[in-house]
Amino acid sequence: MKDSPTTGHNDAGPSHGGTGTDLAAPEGTALENRFANPGLPAHRFRTTDTDPKAARNAERQVSTIFLLSFIGTVVFLVGYFALPIEDDKSLGRLQLSTLVLGLGLGFAIFCIGIGLVHWAKTLMPDHEQVELRHDIRGTDEDRRDATNIILDGVEESGVMRRTVIRNSLIAALGILPIPAVVLFRDLGPLPGTVLRESLWEEGVRLTRDPDGTPIRAADVTFGSVFHVIPEGLAESSHPIEEKAKAAVLLIRIQPEDVKPIESGMINQADWSYGGIYAYSKICTHVGCPVALYEQQTHHLLCPCHQSTFDLTQHCKVIFGPAKRPLPQLPITVDSEGYLVASAGFPVPPGPSYWERGVSE
Incomplete structure (x- = not known):
């Protein structure tokens, strides 16, 4: 008695934990035709993608957050110079100075992080993309394409045309290093004598x-x-x-x-x-x-x-x-x-x- 060319056991094999080798069968095989490529899910547009008014509101929110970071850095600087511990070495002054400096600098850094996240979530493109693997060292054409991708990313981020966000971010980042420069003063004088x-x-x-x-x-x-x-x-x-x-x-x-x-x-x-x-x-x-x-x-x-x-x-x-x-x-x-x-x-x-x- 001849065996059936296709048994129930063989048909059920892949659905019962088939190996990765089975799923990677060559094109044109019955196994490949059995599993259709589902493709990418339908893209869900955000409100800011379809409503210009919502996009402007999001832009104002990001700029406000960056300006709050600016204010936090100013609070740090004011606290550093207004509450010197050299004149008053009491524990209360030390605690107050540490609290103001910590809250000011921490708030400044926190707002920059939140602003960048909110900018990316609401205004930067979020379309799904598929990138095929390639050799580590691409061709000159691939390298030019990579450069164009970066330039396209800059363009898509809107950093060049959303001047309010760009300028507020520059202001927040520009003033942020000042606390570090000020703190170097506490390291003491240069060696000399x-x-x-x-x-x-x-x-x-x-x-x-x-x-x-x-x-x-x-x-x-x-x-x-x-x-x-x-x-x-x-x-x-x-x-x-x-x-x-x-x-x-x-x-x-x-x-x-x-x-x-x-x-x-x-x-x-x-x-x-x-x-x-x-x-x-x-x-x-x-x-x-x-x-x-x-x-x-x-x-x-x-x-x-x-x-x-x-x-x-x-x-x-x-x-x-x-x-x-x-x-x-x-x-x-x-x-x-x-x-x-x-x-x-x-x-x-x-x-x-x-x-x-x-x-x-």
């Missing part, structure tokens, strides 16, 4: 951080570590900035544990007092606080990137990305037995920057 100078100078007492209590040499025992700031730091006009340059670690070790100064180095023989050494607390890599001291090895460690400085070799770098030793602060004692600086740092503390000399 500012980074070379600190509150340390001859006769300035070493005091405990943070209470500012002066330190007697007799109070520094072997193996002890003091976090030190210069006397009068709290009274300076910029205490945070000054502390970032003047923070010091004070450590006492046996003088015989310190190796002789290598030839070619600055003469630091008289910069310590009875085995008491003072070194900048600011890592020479990227400025993290060097606050970890291994008493047995006399190593100072930076917790950020593991730069290690050997106190017995005048804080020479023995491991990690830092390239320069920690600057040493020359110290001595005054007539009352308190530790004082005998001079400022010989080189700028902290990480390298472009105005440093080769020897620094």
Whole structure:
């Protein structure tokens, strides 16, 4: 008995989860004829596509949103200059300034985003298109076509003929970068001599951080570590900035544990007092606080990137990305037995920057 050329099982195969290979059968096959291409759905026109009055209303709405963004940026600028925190360092002023700046800038960026979305949804063409795949590198003709598509897109967007939208968007985007420029002002002055100078100078007492209590040499025992700031730091006009340059670690070790100064180095023989050494607390890599001291090895460690400085070799770098030793602060004692600086740092503390000399 011959098998039927077409069985019910075979007919039902594709409709019961046929593979992608089955659906990609060559043209002219029965399988291809079985599934007609549904094509694109009928295009649904928007109100703004058919009603010029609605299009004008949408255009005014987009322009209004962009102008609101402009106002938000103005609010930021007014708040920045009208609520300076340098004159009033209270918590209330800081909170008010942060609120005004955040709301102003956030509202400006939000309105630009909403305006662009509303513009695209209501006024830019939304016709469905089919684009066939092609080689990554097209022919010169294809490349010219791509350029024409971009130019057509500019034309279809209406940016050249909808002058109200275009000009309001230019105004909103033009003023938006100003807050960033203004905020650069808070990064501080250009290096110049500012980074070379600190509150340390001859006769300035070493005091405990943070209470500012002066330190007697007799109070520094072997193996002890003091976090030190210069006397009068709290009274300076910029205490945070000054502390970032003047923070010091004070450590006492046996003088015989310190190796002789290598030839070619600055003469630091008289910069310590009875085995008491003072070194900048600011890592020479990227400025993290060097606050970890291994008493047995006399190593100072930076917790950020593991730069290690050997106190017995005048804080020479023995491991990690830092390239320069920690600057040493020359110290001595005054007539009352308190530790004082005998001079400022010989080189700028902290990480390298472009105005440093080769020897620094």
